[in-house]
Amino acid sequence: MTIANGTISMNLAGKVAVVTGAGTGIGRATAIALGGSGVKVIIAEIDAATGVQTEQEIKSHGGQAVFVETDVTSSESVKAMIESTVRHFGKLDIAINNAAISPDAMKISEFDEERWAKTLQVNLTSVALCLKWELQQMIEQGSGGSIVNLASGATLRPQATMPAYTAAKYGVVGLTHVAALENGCHGIRVNALAPSATMTDMLARRFDLDASQDDLVSRFGLLGRFARPEEVAHAAVWLASASSSFVTGINMPIDAGFALM
Template sequence: MAYPVLEGKVAIVTGAGQGMGEVTARLFAASGAKVVVADFNRETGSKVAEEIVADGGDATFVYVDISKSAEVEAMVAKTVETYGRLDVAVNNAALTPDQGLISDFDEDYYDRLMSIDLKGTALCLKYELRQLIAQGDGGSIVNISSVSGFRPQMTTFAYTAAKAGVVGMTKTAAMENGPHDIRVNAVAPGAIDTPMLRNALTQFGLDPERYALQMSNLGRFAQPSEVAEASLWLCSDASSYVTGTTLHVDGGFVDAPPLV
């Protein structure tokens, strides 16, 4: 359920062309935010922005490859050009987890995944924080990590390393920017029912029903909206004294591992 908790605020959501990013962008718009739908897929990103506007929201699509510094800088600049400022951001864009043992990993995919999931998130932080600091009136940023950063999964070591790194940079950013009244937190989703998860299950030959039992005490996959709600809370004033933390949305997978 959406509430006007972001009324008048300007938000960037990366990877907003599908999955959790799309649902987050739609929720933020329904909650009163002016949303920059940022994605490297022009077709899906534009469609999401257009549909938000058709539903009565305020959204603009911005193309970005977050692995490229100039494009991330331009994304933030376009946000300010369009809406006059930036208030909150959800750094969600990521690639599908890798597959392979460390002793035989695909170096090309490793480099690409790290450039998006880790460096890309860092670049987003860099330029979002610069803008928030320049404005001088605070803000909130959420980085999307993963339970893989806390409980490693075999054959996905690049993704695991990247998502653990996101947690580390979140803590550092929170320490550095608290004096600017800028809060930086992370959300660590578990098994979320998205196209990325479904594709990964097919790729790895895993049975969805069995995997859901292994990944959650609740016996099901989470819906993208459940992750979006966590990001909404962390970006809203309702979490005004929360920074440097990671909110697990994982059905207890990390802290109370399923018995299956």
């Protein structure tokens, strides 16, 4: 990071990043934002079609990106993805652990046990697996790094009928705190982002967005609209960059005041 005459430069050119779930939504927006900042990006995505689309979008604007098909619930797959990152770009500086599935919609007294297990596997265990292999690589390199885990506005203001999703995202915040405590000595910063409702395909599947959104958006913030994926992406890029060089162990709200409501 350079600071001169009040100007701050994030200076990300030449860095190498992994973004999981980068085929759509917040992950895609973050990968594109990093690519536009001069970062070499690994698109870690289980869906080849969307992963390749993100790769091509970054390349079409002069950036460097490689799609690597990845199942974040498999330790072997995540390890292979990190090895592929080093093979392609020589190192790992930044990791954005974003991959997740949509919230459940049932009361605790009625929750589906298979859905519970799948949600915790995809939304929590996958983050632990990614952290395991990302941290090993960063520690071996000895040059620090920045990791950003995607939590949720549900960790700021829990909602009814999302028990598995809420438990998983609280777990992500806990993992973030533990990883920050353990790895500051290695110069590795670990933070979380807590976005409220964001206009993605996942949100569209959860709600009927063809209907009037006035009542709906008023439930999720003070600004009268949903977040855009790019707004969450910009926060992730800031946490990944040297501009946030003294920030670690936080769960950063991107919520338009949702937690205050």
